[in-house]
Amino acid sequence: MAYVLIGRKSGTVRFEAEENGVVSVENESLTSRVTAYPIESGDSIEDHVINDHTKFSLSGTIIGGEDMVESLKNMRDNRDVITYIGRVRIDDLVITSLSFDYTSKTKTGCDFKASFHQIMVAAPEVMDIGDIPMSLQGMAGTAQANKEANLGAQTLLEQSISGAAFEAYEFSYTGYSSSGPLSRATESYSGIKY
Numbered sequence: 001m002a003y004v005l006i007g008r009k010s011g012t013v014r015f016e017a018e019e020n021g022v023v024s025v026e027n028e029s030l031t032s033r034v035t036a037y038p039i040e041s042g043d044s045i046e047d048h049v050i051n052d053h054t055k056f057s058l059s060g061t062i063i064g065g066e067d068m069v070e071s072l073k074n075m076r077d078n079r080d081v082i083t084y085i086g087r088v089r090i091d092d093l094v095i096t097s098l099s100f101d102y103t104s105k106t107k108t109g110c111d112f113k114a115s116f117h118q119i120m121v122a123a124p125e126v127m128d129i130g131d132i133p134m135s136l137q138g139m140a141g142t143a144q145a146n147k148e149a150n151l152g153a154q155t156l157l158e159q160s161i162s163g164a165a166f167e168a169y170e171f172s173y174t175g176y177s178s179s180g181p182l183s184r185a186t187e188s189y190s191g192i193k194y
Contacts, residue, residue: 002016003084005075005083005084006082006083007071007075007081007082010078010080011074012071013071015060015062020062020064021062021063022060023060024059024060024061025058025059025060026056026087027056027057028054028056028090029056029057030051031055032049032052034046034048035049035050053117053118053120054117055115055116055117055118056084056093056115056117057115058086058114058116059111059114060111061106061109061112062106062109062110062112063108063109064107064109072095072112072114075095076095081093082094082095084116090116090118091118092121093116093117093119094116096116097113098115099114101113
C-alpha cells in the first residue's frame with residue numbers, strides 16, 4: 001500500500017515499502033470542548049460542545065531518500081496545505097511539527113515524525129446583485145454601484161438650484177440653516193443632576 005502526502009505548493013511525497021520508505025503509524029486525534037458557565041448555586045451549566053479540528057500524526061522510515069526529507073521540509077517551510085491518503089484520508093492539513101532521527105539502523109535514510117493540524121479553508125460567497133432592490137444597491141458595497149450613485153447626486157447638485165432652495169434642502173437634513181444661530185436656544189443635558 002502506498003502512503004501519499006499531496007501538497008498544493010510543494011508537490012507530492014509518496015511512501016512505498018519496496019522503494020523509498022514506509023509509514024508505520026498513523027494517529028488521528030478528535031477532541032471536543034464543553035463550555036461551562038457558573039451559576040449562583042455554585043454549579044455550572046454546560047450548554048454547548050465545540051468540536052476541535054482534527055490533529056493527525058505520522059511516523060515511519062525513509063530509506064535513502066534525501067529528496068523526500070527535503071520535500072517534507074519544503075511543505076513545512078512553505079506552510080503548504082496538504083492532503084494525506086493512507087489508511088485514512090484527511091484534507092486541509094498543515095504541518096505543525098516535523099522531526100528526523102538519523103541513526104545507524106537506517107544508514108542512508110532516517111526515521112521521521114510529522115504532526116499535522118486540520119485547518120478550515122474559507123471560500124468567498126458570490127451574490128447576484130440583480131436581486132437586490134435598487135434602494136439597497138448603493139449599500140451592496142460594490143465600487144461601481146457607489147460610484148454611479150455619487151455621480152447621480154453630483155449631477156443633481158450641479159443643475160441650477162437656487163441658493164434658497166439649497167438652504168431649505170440642507171435644513172431638512174441637518175436641522176439648522178447655515179445662516180442661523182450656532183448655539184442651542186436651550187441648554188443641553190450635561191449628565192449631571194443638580
